[in-house]
Amino acid sequence: MTTRNTANQDETLKRHFNWHDYARLGHYLRPYTVRLVLVLGSILIGNVAVVLGPFLMKLAIDQAIPQRNLPQLGALGAVFFISLLIAWACFRYRIWAITAIGQNLLIDMRTDLFTNLQRLPFAYFDTRPHGKILIRVVNYINTLSDLLANGLVNLISDVISVGVTLAFMFAINWRLTLDSLGLIPLLIIWAYVVQKKQRTAFRELSNKQSNLNAYLHESIAGIKVTQGFAQEAAATANFDAIADDNRQAYMRAVKIQYALSPGVQNISTLTTALIYFIGIQQLGVVVSTGTLIAFIGYVNNFWNPVINIGNFYNSLITATTYLERIFETMDEQPTVRDADDAFDLPPVKGDVRFRNVCFQYEADGPLILDHVSFHARPGQTIALVGPTGAGKSTIINLLARFYNVTSGQLTIDNVDSQRVTLASLRSQVGVMQQDTFIFSGTIMDNIRYGRLDASDADVLRAAKVARADDFIQTLPAGYQTVVQEHGGSLSAGQRQLIAFARVLLADPRILILDEATAAIDTQTEALLQAGLAELLKGRTSFIVAHRLSTIRQADQILVIDHGQIVEAGRHAELMAQRGVYYELYDSQYRLLQATE
Incomplete structure (x- = not known):
């Protein structure tokens, strides 16, 4: 079991120093x-x-x-x-x-x-x-x-x-x-x-x-x-x-x-x-x-x-x-690493399959995902919904292979994701999470982090699609404005727009948005969705969203609960079933009406 440590807790040394280890200094x-x-x-x-x-x-x-x-x-x-x-x-x-x-x-x-x-x-x-x-x-x-x-x-x-x-x-x-x-x-x-x-x-x-x-x-x-x-x-x-x-x-x-x-x-x-x-x-x-x-x-x-x-x-x-x-x-060995016979993943079309995938963070811990199976065809938009802790973010973390599946198989274009090199996989999977990180430096450099060889024109194009260009142009130095670590001088919404542009610049074949629009106001989100509509064509996209109104047009909605897919289908189909999705959507709709 993985030992968790806190700031006021002494660390347990896994292995004591051996005098022979001094020979390593000779290296x-x-x-x-x-x-x-x-x-x-x-x-x-x-x-x-x-x-x-x-x-x-x-x-x-x-x-x-x-x-x-x-x-x-x-x-x-x-x-x-x-x-x-x-x-x-x-x-x-x-x-x-x-x-x-x-x-x-x-x-x-x-x-x-x-x-x-x-x-x-x-x-x-x-x-x-x-x-x-x-x-x-x-x-x-x-x-x-x-x-x-x-x-x-x-x-x-x-x-x-x-x-x-x-x-x-x-x-x-x-x-x-x-x-x-x-x-x-x-x-x-x-x-x-x-x-x-x-x-x-x-x-x-x-x-x-x-x-x-x-x-x-x-x-x-x-x-x-x-x-x-x-x-x-x-x-x-x-x-x-x-x-x-x-x-x-x-x-x-x-x-x-x-x-x-x-x-x-x-x-x-x-x-x-x-x-x-x-x-x-x-x-x-x-x-x-x-x-x-x-x-x-x-x-x-x-x-x-x-x-x-x-x-x-x-x-x-x-x-x-x-x-x-x-x-x-x-000497800490990564649990997620390239296999000895790993090969580069060829350019993908975006066919993603989960076959009886199970996952647990610790060997003796509870199952976070319990025999999850679904098929995302190239170009489809897949929405993942469900209560907090249901396993939505775990699914996308497995897709980007931030963790290895415990059992089952995850394939991309019929290739097992655990048989390919991490670099070749992640270069074709773009991930944007709710907790966006902005590095210290210029806004131009922060967007270019998605693809370091991108030209200034490429950066501007991505920023315009992500609707980040509008607020960047209002800054004193525009794209050369220097921001500090975490982007403290920017609003949460502005940081997410920059992160959005960064992901789009990477031009991934598979796009993952994990609560990516949570900090964006409704008006900006409407503009962003309009700009993304063309970009998402031909790409396989996975969207995790608590605001169910943002995923009504998804090709497939997966309702996750307790690590399992309890419902799957399009918005109209799930609403007609009057099941878990219907209850979630109806409760959000009534909550919005109550706050108006």
Whole structure:
């Protein structure tokens, strides 16, 4: 059964993150292999330049200064200065290259995530708040950017730095080197204890962040309802409660996260003290003054990258909670997709047949459609009527294959709709729903969305047929008028006329109107119907309408009730039967008379 989620409900993770999943990140780094090799080369050169410093200091203290060898001291100083310049140049290149790689990784991951979202069926978006989807595409990916680019390459840099430093340390004094590594096991144990608690804490935090984002998105979308009922105080109280949950989860997570760093710092300090203690005892016998000073410098060079590696490990554990959600979305398989042997649907005439079609949203849920059968011939107009929730919209959603039929068969020109590619099917089926969506941009662009290669003349022609041209011409910039998301500056009727023009521009062979004229006034609807009369000739049309007066001329009227066709026929035939349709029509007629 599909799990439905709300803004104040923590999401259940379908699959926990596997450490092997980190290998998937290599897929995103692979296109930048050459750049990474150059970065690693600069890191290696830069690290060698940095670790030369203590070694040059040892030579100066043990040889050049005691022997008053000024040429040697000058040469050592010159080499040291050059090494600093090389280290600076390598560091500057690394920062630039890493930033570029990181931004490209962001685009690649976000594009893959968005692409998969485009493939998912309506059911995926119906069962979770949209804010919880948005946070994965935006916030979670941003959180990973530093880890995938700067953090990852810095990790390699630190590992190289540790390796180079250890090589110099062993070359100078292998006994002191082993002594400096004595507390490493303590560090490993401490990191293991912290990471288990940290991962749990950040998984809880990601849930609370998701809840907060979902409630914020929902509140903005419903702001008119909130203000219309004067419920701002209640909305604020709900927001405060969810925000406080997020705050508490964040404080718990951070408290655990920052437990690792002090532990590493303390172990580093203890190691330095240990080296001082051992080195001073052996000073002048086994260890020279220059060797001890150089070794203390190398111990710092060793522990600084170790601390950085610990911080990266910290970030890795934190990022794991976000990667779980990102990969979960990437791995979400669309239930409505092309079959392996799917083929393109040829240009259709519009012969549509439902043969004992059953549909249910969930495997153990109730039947929404129960053995529905009907035949729509090419060019016919089929009207679907019935009470709310009867299954009318489900029929047209199956026709456009927004969902798959549970059983039975739906054919178009005798071709099973589930055997053809979705793109070839939907390119020949135009759908206009009551809840029209207007994108931010110009009115011209919004209409052209129906067919992106359409000319301006084509757009104007569609707008005139849909009777949208009249009001568009009255706008200050006409078709170049910029509207915001959802078309807030337009009336509901104007938005529907634009959506109507968009569908008509697509020139579909099968046209679906789901309460498409609900927000249009009676006068505009009469004009629209007149303009559509010629366009609908030769097309198979499906009309869902609660205003029964608008479908009197339909070739076939299907009365849907409880997921079944209870009556079918033309208007006059159904009225003569004095059944369900007659009662619906008569009640609407009497209601209209009462309101006049």
